[in-house]
Amino acid sequence: MASKTYKYFILTGEPGVGKTTLTKKLVKEIVGKGVKTSGFYTEEVRYDRxxxxxxxxxxxxxxxxLARDQNLLKNPVKHKVGKYGVLVEEFEIIALPSLVKPNDSQAHLLVxxxxxxxxxxSEKFKNTIHNIFSPSSDYTVLATIPVRKSDQLIESIRNHKQARVWTVxxxxxxxxxxxxxxEINKTISF
Known part of the structure; x- marks a missing residue:
């Protein structure tokens, strides 16, 4: 019996558990094997710890x-998560162009x-994610999602039949x- 291959490699886990660190290690290893990557990661910004x-x-x-403590922002923002104001337009300027697959046929991983x-x-980001995880998509994806049930689209990713999910x-x-x-090597052979 052949083992199942996946298109979507999903990391989940509590905030601060190390999903981004693991993602960066995986990307470094995969790039070192000659696979093209594109995409983005999010990073905490700290000052004096x-x-x-x-x-x-x-x-x-x-x-x-992506977001800043609202006390550090000059202008109020429309969207907030806890004490953080989300800077949607600034996020879109960086994130959206990074989610494009190269036009060549070389192995590629979207992060x-x-x-x-x-x-x-960001509705534009949400629509892009919907397309990336649609049945007609030819993306191979390494992504992180929240551990708690939330948005319907995130839940469809978590339960996608072509997704393998790890709880970090x-x-x-x-x-x-x-x-x-x-698991990724079974899909994009490096």
């Missing part, structure tokens, strides 16, 4: 603000860290890398 917000960082190095509440304030914990975050690489 105090979290001020989050940036969106494209794999090509472009960086922009989306994270598909979550802040990012979904403090106990397993350093041992999952090989298993995930092996």
């Amino acid at each position: 105090i979290r001020e917000g989050f940036d969106v960082v494209a794999l090509d190095g472009a960086r922009g603000r 989306i860290d994270e598909i979550g509440k802040m990012e979904f304030f 914990t403090r106990e397993n975050r350093n041992s999952l890398q090989e298993e995930i690489l092996n």
Whole structure:
């Protein structure tokens, strides 16, 4: 019996457990094997060990603000998560262009860290995610999603028949890398 191959490799887990760190390690390893990547990750922004917000960082190095503590913003924002104001337009400027697959036939991995509440304030991003995970999509994706049930689209990703989902914990975050690489390798052979 042949083992099942997947198109979507999904990491979930509690905030701060190490999903982004694991994603970065996986990307470094995959790029080292000659696979093209595009996409983005989100990164905490800290000053004097105090979290001020989050940036969106494209794999090509472009960086922009995703969210900031509202006390640090000059103007009020429409969308908020906790004490953070979400800067939708700045997020879109970096994130949306990074979610494009190259036109060549070379193996490619799309990286989306994270598909979550802040990012979904962008309707353009939400529509793009819907297309990436649609039946006609030819993307191979490594993505992170929140552990808690939330948006219907996120739940459809979590339960997608072509998705393999790993729950990252403090106990397993350093041992999952090989298993995930092996699964991705079945799909894009590196």
